[in-house]
Amino acid sequence: MIEITGLKKSFGNLKVLEDINVTINDGEIYGLVGRSGAGKSTLLRCINGLENYDEGSLSVNGIEVKDLSKKEGRVFRKNIGMIFQHFSLLERRTVYDNIALPMRCWKYSKTHIDKRVKELVELVGIPEKIHDKPRVLSGGQKQRVAIARALAMESRILLCDEATSALDPKTTQSILSLLLKINEQFKITMVVVTHQMSVVKDLCDRISILEEGRLASTGRVEDVFLNQPPALKRLLGEDEFILPDDGVNIKIILSTAISGGAVISRLSRQLDTDILLVGAHMERYKDKLLGTLIINVSKNKAPAVMNYFTQNKLPWEILDSENNRNEAFSSHPEEKLEEAALRALA
Ligand code: ADP
Ligand code: MG
DSSP, X not given: OEEEEEEEEEETTEEEEEEEEEEEOTTOEEEEEOSTTSSHHHHHHHHTTSSOOSEEEEEETTEEGXXXXXXXXXXXXXXXXXXXXXXXXXXXXXXXXXHHHHHHHTTOOHHHHHHHHHHHHHHTTOGGGTTOOGGGSOHHHHHHHHHHHHHTTOOSEEEEESTTTTSOHHHHHHHHHXXXXXXXXXXXXXXXXXXXXXXXXXXXXXXXXXXXXXXXEEEEHXXXXXXXXXXXXXXXXXXXXXXXXXXXXXXXEEETTSOHHHHHHHHHHHHTOOOEEEEEEEEEETTEEEEEEEEEEOTTTHHHHHHHHHHTTOOEEEEOTTSOEEEEEESOTTSOHHHHHHHHHO
């Protein structure tokens, strides 16, 4: 377990971390999210003792990291792997040598190293690249080598600093799948620094959003996305859709259990009216898929449309043109639309 309480850190006059309180459980995938300069990497480096902190406590499995001597720190870091955006491989050495490096530093036997390197290239899915040099590998393959090297010492904790930020979306997905597989298979705790929402949604169990060195929000990923705290809105950028001023804008949420297209086309036929699609997107929260749909209808048809959604048990709300929900016109005045939609599904 990683327990961080009241942690503070400055570089000279610059306060980089202020009163950080985070607990990361064993086997959990924990995301540290925020804009560039928020202090994510610094916090990550405090966890493995590469960076000192000024106040507060940071303990890993009961060990206070700042109390470690230089030598103890070296032993402590042995079991904490780390991967980076730009892989940090030795370009002149083969994949084999790169993965063997930490074990050679710790003077492991040749037979142990050989066995372990071969296991690891299988695990990360690049056994045929074992004697190649990094320059002939793709970005995704290089990150696989870096992951293998980070796990070489049987690490129990893997720290990932923007590990997929230099990769294209498809390669990112394949690396995320690999990290999920490793987490499941070995129950390794992962602390994942990222500014990519896809990484948060597909990989993390819980997250903290950092803003200028402070914890702005913390929680389970699906809760944070459903509750949309101000820090998340600031991170995502607000006002995704530009709403027409004419007519009435209605937002509904559909799930995989409901066929969205059919609902809308039936509505259009039944009320004999045109429906303008203003915005739509899909959100996946690990195993749940929710689609947001914003439609625009004429003022005189709006009451019938609301009635239709209510009859079909679809939570709806009217948005005003500032894109805010209008609580006076909503099927669920007490709760957020997303919550109402999830409740309707349950
Ligand atoms: P993030 O990873 O969220 O982008 P960092 O933790 O790298 O943020 O940096 C947080 C702040 O600390 C930034 O303002 C950065 O310029 C500053 N900083 C980071 N490392 C150092 C350092 N070694 N010396 C001085 N300032 C630093
Ligand atoms: Mg960083």
